[in-house]
Amino acid sequence: MPNQPNIVFLFTDQQRYDTISALGFPHVISPNMDRLVNEGVTFTQCHVTAASCAPSRASLFTGQYPHVTGILKNADNWTRSWVENLGEAGYHCVNVGKMHTWPFTTPCGFHERHVVENKDRFLEGAEFKDDWEKYVEGRGLEKQKRVLYREREDYGESLGAFLWELPEETHSDFFVGN
Structure with a gap:
């Protein structure tokens, strides 16, 4: 496939609109x-076409509105996306990070998935450990979760927002970047 350009989406x-320096916001590096x-x-x-991530992301991956895709909430079934078309055209398609597909293991046309769903909410029948959680547990650590935050004495004063207390290299952003 040497004559085909690389495609990176x-x-x-x-992400807020004002978080990229090159778009005119020099306070961000x-x-x-x-x-x-x-x-x-x-x-x-x-x-965006929807207020929650999976329906909005499904619209980006299908070119259709949520009422057409049938994906109206985060736990609705994904089917096809244009990624399959890229694969059929000879591209090797890789997903790194969060997609919130349902079920979580839905390939959506990707040949490889390095999943960081960062799931810590309960969804019935959703026992799933993503690649990042396996990485953290493989180091003998427990991934920080909302349910653990709620047990903290300072939960109310902190408004549920806490610093990452595990080693920096175990944060999901570092995991995806590496």
Whole structure:
């Protein structure tokens, strides 16, 4: 496939518009995203199709609105996406990070998935440990979870927001980056 260009899609989760320096926000240091903005294509007038991540992400991966995909909440079944079309055209498709597909193991056309779903909410029948959780547990640690935060005495004063207390290299962002 030497004549075909490489294609890289970055779908960030809960990223505000003003978190990339190259888009005019110098208070943020984002050299890697800046390079992608300067050397790639950036869409600056975008809106999501749904208020929660899986329906919105499914729209990006199908080109359809949630009422057409049938994915109206995070635990609705995924079926096809345009990733299958890339695979059929000879591309090797890899997913790194969070997709929130349901069931979690749905391939969605990817040949490889390095999953960091960061699930810590209860979904019936959703016993699933992603690659990141296995990595953390493999180091004899327990992944920080909301349920553990709620047990803390300072939960109320902290508004449920806490610093990462495990070794830095075990944070999900480092895991995905590595």
